[in-house]
Amino acid sequence: MLAIRDLNVHYGGIHALRGIDIDVPDGKIISLIGANGAGKSTTLKAIMGLVSKSTGHVYWDNTDITGMKTKDIVNSGIILCPEGRKIFPDLTVDENLSVGAYLRKDKVAIAKDREIAYDLFPRLAERTWQLGATLSGGEQQMLAVARALMSKPRLLMLDEPSLGLAPLVIKDIFSVIQKIKEEGVNVLLIEQNAKAALDISDYAYVMESGVISMAGSGKALLSDPRVQKAYLGE
């Protein structure tokens, strides 16, 4: 389980995160919703050690991973599937998956996980030798998720996986996210598509200007009038 305690982040002169607390218990999908610039991506980057944390702590299975190197955090079983997919355009689909497994040495298990990834996304299996740049947006997002899974994470963090995708593709991606959870991987999901996120979430946090303004089960937030008004457009 991941526990964030009183996390504060300063970006230049901006106080981007103002003492947030988030729990990601095992076997659950937790989502973080909120407007652009609320600090959602910063939270994930802070967990990965990509921004200098001013104060606060991130505990992963009761170990304090605050200030650890990104590489060691990945090694400990956390992976971030970044916003905008960020697949490597001049690497093949297969190589993109290999980069995901970069820190692993167990060749046999990697080969097996590669097959699992291709089973999960059959469209990628038809394109193993294609360069990342030649994939469609939806395929790139599938590749980004598959690449993240290649690290064999125990916590998968997804930053805006539905961004810029067609509704049908979004449905696909979200059903895969649920499958991933059923495989026993914890999921921390960031979404602007609040409805889709809350639908599959066990618990969710609403973020506003660097603070957690609301929290509750996915269902509870879906029916909360404030959430409906601000994030669901109802």
Next chain:
Amino acid sequence: MGFLHTWLPYILAGIAVGGQYALIAIGYTMVYGILRLINFAHGDIFMWSGLIMVYLITTLPLWVSIVLVILFAIILGTTIEKIAYRPLRTAPRMSIMISAIGVSYLLQNFALYITGGLTKTYPAIALLQRAVSIGPATTKMVTIITPFLTILLVFLLVMLIQHTKIGMAMRAVSRDFETSSLMGIDINRVITVTFVIGCGLAAIGSVLFFSNYTGINPMSGAMPGLKAFVAAVFGGIGSVPGAVLGAFVIGIAENIVKGTGWTTFSDAFTFVLLIIILMVKPTGLFGEKDIDKV
């Protein structure tokens, strides 16, 4: 036959010099590919490799000296990266560029201090100096060895980049630092490996290059460094095959110019070539269109 008689020696010399430029140019192009930095100190690392050879050969056997020269260049290059470039990695690109120029002058001036500004005699390596005849032309062994050795090293390098894990990491990092580190790639290690390769090849190039000349002084790295840089730009900076091709084109072209009797202008010709390339195809032969990172 008359044509061959006249031109073969120049073409052979051009291919050899091209190979030597190629070995230097790879260092420029690879460092640029990953750091988007033109490592102005690269030509001076090349010069220092030559200088160290002069000192080592007085007490050590040839092969030991060559190995030590390569090691020296690698240590010098990676140390420069750690001290002068790494702390500036998040700074504006201009700062790291200025730092590179500073290191270049530092290396030149330090060489000036050590040598007292005198031209040192580069050791004559018997194997490389041996005379060989090819058809109507008589030339030195180094002229024959250089292109083959260059092609072999470039082939090995391309294999490394395309088919090994560290090569894959280099390709990933050259595109996207942040995502690469999110996947667990140690960026610093990849950058160090890049400098190891670039400086190692430049050191090998220095043995071949300086074998063609008798003397070496603190400014000896400037012109070949600049030519290799032009070669890298010509081929499309960031691309290894581009740099190698560019280097051979420049080496051959400049020797053909020499053959026509315009020796005085052979250097100028190279830079005119650069200007033309920049006007016609600013990204070079194999250059990427838009390489600015977000």
